Amino acid sequence: MTVFFDVDDTIYSRGDAFVQACEAFFKPGLADAYGVYLLCNRRTNEVFKASQHGEISMDEMNIYRYCKGFADAGLELSAQDALRFQKAYQEALKKITCSPVMKQILNTCADIAEGMGILTNGPSDKQRGKIAALGIAPWFPADWIIVSGEVGTDKPESDIFRLAEKISGKTGKELLYIGDSPELDIIPAAELGWKTIWFNRRRLDVTLCRGMADYIVQTEEELLNVLPAALM
Numbered sequence: 001m002t003v004f005f006d007v008d009d010t011i012y013s014r015g016d017a018f019v020q021a022c023e024a025f026f027k028p029g030l031a032d033a034y035g036v037y038l039l040c041n042r043r044t045n046e047v048f049k050a051s052q053h054g055e056i057s058m059d060e061m062n063i064y065r066y067c068k069g070f071a072d073a074g075l076e077l078s079a080q081d082a083l084r085f086q087k088a089y090q091e092a093l094k095k096i097t098c099s100p101v102m103k104q105i106l107n108t109c110a111d112i113a114e115g116m117g118i119l120t121n122g123p124s125d126k127q128r129g130k131i132a133a134l135g136i137a138p139w140f141p142a143d144w145i146i147v148s149g150e151v152g153t154d155k156p157e158s159d160i161f162r163l164a165e166k167i168s169g170k171t172g173k174e175l176l177y178i179g180d181s182p183e184l185d186i187i188p189a190a191e192l193g194w195k196t197i198w199f200n201r202r203r204l205d206v207t208l209c210r211g212m213a214d215y216i217v218q219t220e221e222e223l224l225n226v227l228p229a230a231l232m
Contacts (some may be wrong), residue, residue: 027202041069063079108224
């Protein structure tokens with residue numbers, strides 16, 4: 001069994017970095033910063049593909065997702081404030097770490113799996129920066145790290161999953177994908193016959209996967225516990 005990981009909200013929690021950005025930007029932060037993160041994340045999904053395909057700029061995406069997301073929470077943010085908040089968020093992302101439990105997860109995969117890779121959406125510089133900050137590169141061969149901004153296709157398109165199949169030399173149930181998004185990760189991988197673990201950090205409605213996840217976990221500890229069976 002070969003395993004591919006998503007990065008954002010899988011190997012680490014973007015919500016934690018968002019909360020830290022709120023604490024730095026708003027002083028002393030927001031009462032429900034994680035709730036605002038979920039709202040902004042939903043708005044991000046509405047324009048992510050357009051930003052990846054050059055239809056809108058990254059600044060336009062950030063203005064949209066933060067102005068709309070914060071407005072959904074009843075908070076008004078100007079376009080300038082949105083860009084300033086993005087800078088605070090980027091600073092927080094530089095401080096992300098790989099937790100001790102996640103390191104156990106990666107070590108378990110290294111011991112059991114036949115191969116390990118990364119399959120992540122985002123611009124090359126940002127995703128590579130996160131991988132460097134997390135210190136996870138030693139677990140993955142360099143050519144098994146697939147970043148959508150480098151290959152011209154992104155999840156949920158089947159082409160990026162097919163690229164992982166080509167790199168690994170595996171197909172179908174020989175592959176396991178671990179990710180946090182039903183729409184971007186779990187459903188497209190399952191439709192290609194891969195095994196899947198939905199890391200539901202955000203406690204989304206479990207029906208969103210329409211029964212397509214082989215395993216559903218909500219914590220790193222739960223993920224660690226199901227790995228031996230999932231990698232069989």
